[in-house]
Amino acid sequence: MGKTKKLIELDDKAIKILEQQAKLQKRSLKNYIEFTLEDTAARFSEPSDAYKAMMDDMIKRHDEGTLETFPVSEVLKQYGRKL
Structure with a gap:
């Protein structure tokens, strides 16, 4: 399966919250966001x-x-x- 890059904009408050969650899971912010989005997409799948x-x-x-x-x-x- 291929990968696609997308530019997203989030407010500073959301970034801080996501950074905290990423830290709790010992992930980088980028990895945490990618994981969370892919996990959410999988829930919508068949x-x-x-x-x-x-x-x-x-x-x-x-x-x-x-x-x-x-x-x-x-x-x-x-x-x-x-x-």
């Missing part, structure tokens, strides 16, 4: 084949009445958390 297969299986089990679900309150209780 789901993987494995995810689609898993969801198809869950839909099938739901339609067949064999999908077992639990209320969120029960899951939280299992992990010692509250709503």
Whole structure:
């Protein structure tokens, strides 16, 4: 996959915040911005084949009445958390 350069302008406050986050992750500002943008773009992309297969299986089990679900309150209780 190729790469494209783009010039972007951000206000000073945004740059300072991004620099702090980059430092926390031990990344350069440039690397942090690139990583964050690529990660965000990946979230907008189409789901993987494995995810689609898993969801198809869950839909099938739901339609067949064999999908077992639990209320969120029960899951939280299992992990010692509250709503």
